[in-house]
Amino acid sequence: MSIVFNKREPQAHVDPIFLDRWSPRALSREPVPESMIESLFEAARWAPSCYNEQPWLFIYAATEEDLSLYRPLLVEGNRQWADNAPVLAFALARKNFARNNKPNDWAAFDTGAAWMSLALQARRLGLYAHAMAGILKDKVYEVLNIPRDEYEVICAIAIGRYGDPSQLPASLKSSEIPNKRKSLNEVAVQGKFSD
Numbered sequence: 609m610s611i612v613f614n615k616r617e618p619q620a621h622v623d624p625i626f627l628d629r630w631s632p633r634a635l636s637r638e639p640v641p642e643s644m645i646e647s648l649f650e651a652a653r654w655a656p657s658c659y660n661e662q663p664w665l666f667i668y669a670a671t672e673e674d675l676s677l678y679r680p681l682l683v684e685g686n687r688q689w690a691d692n693a694p695v696l697a698f699a700l701a702r703k704n705f706a707r708n709n710k711p712n713d714w715a716a717f718d719t720g721a722a723w724m725s726l727a728l729q730a731r732r733l734g735l736y737a738h739a740m741a742g743i744l745k746d747k748v749y750e751v752l753n754i755p756r757d758e759y760e761v762i763c764a765i766a767i768g769r770y771g772d773p774s775q776l777p778a779s780l781k782s783s784e785i786p787n788k789r790k791s792l793n794e795v796a797v798q799g800k801f802s803d
């Protein structure tokens with residue numbers, strides 16, 4: 609499961625899967641079996657959510673016909689590499705609670721939890737999941753018939769096995785490496801807020 613070129617250093621004990629998850633752009637075109645795709649969304653299904661509303665909805669493409677519909681919904685910079693992905697998905701968040709139709713202020717948060725579950729399960733299966741904010745949102749709603757008043761389109765996700773980084777455009781090759789993080793004391797503080 610772990611990758612030899614991943615030099616990420618944890619600052620405290622942590623399960624290796626957290627370091628092993630990263631967002632490569634060199635994806636292989638090799639198709640992902642339906643059973644694996646189901647496993648990814650199954651992982652997402654078990655994410656926690658406010659009132660257990662499960663406000664996420666993933667819509668995905670894994671056939672050439674659907675992929676050709678999805679690819680033009682990404683910005684050009686993402687198409688440069690994500691056009692290779694054998695699976696493309698969009699993560700949507702239901703705007704209102706089903707229980708009372710009031711705005712769900714945690715819908716995006718919960719959808720983020722579901723995405724992370726999917727991304728970690730992807731690593732367990734030898735796959736990678738790479739989220740993308742760079743999408744043509746208006747077109748996504750229009751082309752995929754998503755009801756705007758009901759759902760917020762959060763991001764796209766490219767899914768696949770690792771491919772050949774030498775095939776990436778020169779501008780992307782240098783960043784094709786697992787990146788670093790802020791230090792632990794910058795992301796968690798005890799007691800009162802402090803800079």
Ligand SMILES: Cc1cc2nc3c(=O)[nH]c(=O)nc-3n(C[C@H](O)[C@H](O)[C@H](O)COP(=O)(O)O)c2cc1C
Binds near residue numbers: 631632740763
């Ligand atoms: C919501 C979200 C949007 C992102 N949008 C893009 C994007 O449009 N294009 C891209 O190449 N990477 C995108 N990324 C990937 C981030 O750049 C990446 O997650 C971040 O640099 C941390 O690196 P890592 O995922 O490899 O650990 C996005 C990630 C997230 C979570």
